[in-house]
Amino acid sequence: MFSIGVCHDQGWGVARNVSIARKWYEKSARRGHPGAMYNLAFCYREGEGARRDLAKMLLWLTRAAELGDSDSQRDLGWCHHEGVGVPADSATAARWYRAAAKAGDRTAQYNLGLSYLSGDGVVQSRRWARHWLGMAAEQGHRKARAWLHSIAPQRPEGIPGV
Structure with a gap:
């Protein structure tokens, strides 16, 4: 699911569509993938593929940071x-x-x-x-x-x- 999100996010093998990428990131994040949580937080921070929502950004950054994702820890800091x-x-x-x-x-x-x-x-x-x-x-x-x-x-x- 995370990889499918990345493909849509980057336009690798499919037309680039951040809204679809965000949906795949969310599916993967809800199943505990820290990288998907980080990318989902980024979507909410930048308002890409979803409305800008700092509360959701913090939620997903915190979850990924607590799982040990160093990118999330740094950005949460x-x-x-x-x-x-x-x-x-x-x-x-x-x-x-x-x-x-x-x-x-x-x-x-x-x-x-x-x-x-x-x-x-x-x-x-x-x-x-x-x-x-x-x-x-x-x-x-x-x-x-x-x-x-x-x-x-x-x-x-x-x-x-x-």
């Missing part, structure tokens, strides 16, 4: 950080970013690193900021590399490179 469909809550955002970051999501690692850098929803920590920004940078996240360089510990004068 962003919703809580930005107050999209829910009151802004940086601590909840950091909790979801952390779940996705631990699963290897580089954007969540970057967002969590920035949270630690500013103390947004977590106790401020340059050490943890460097850790998470470093993890994102290792995966090629350019902005993480730039931030990491800007907060690198300064060497005392007179001590050669270590």
Whole structure:
């Protein structure tokens, strides 16, 4: 069901029709497929194939995030950080970013690193900021590399490179 939804969503082998895709995503999501839940949430967020509905978006993102879908965890963190469909809550955002970051999501690692850098929803920590920004940078996240360089510990004068 999920794959049929993707085919209709992308126009692979059929005429592209997001409304039909959304129906297949919903069938699959109701049977517990986290990827379908994520795609269905996206449909509701963007108003593609259905009327824009942030409550339904949050419902499906939350269900998928609770099942361990790192894309959903990251996006749910962003919703809580930005107050999209829910009151802004940086601590909840950091909790979801952390779940996705631990699963290897580089954007969540970057967002969590920035949270630690500013103390947004977590106790401020340059050490943890460097850790998470470093993890994102290792995966090629350019902005993480730039931030990491800007907060690198300064060497005392007179001590050669270590």
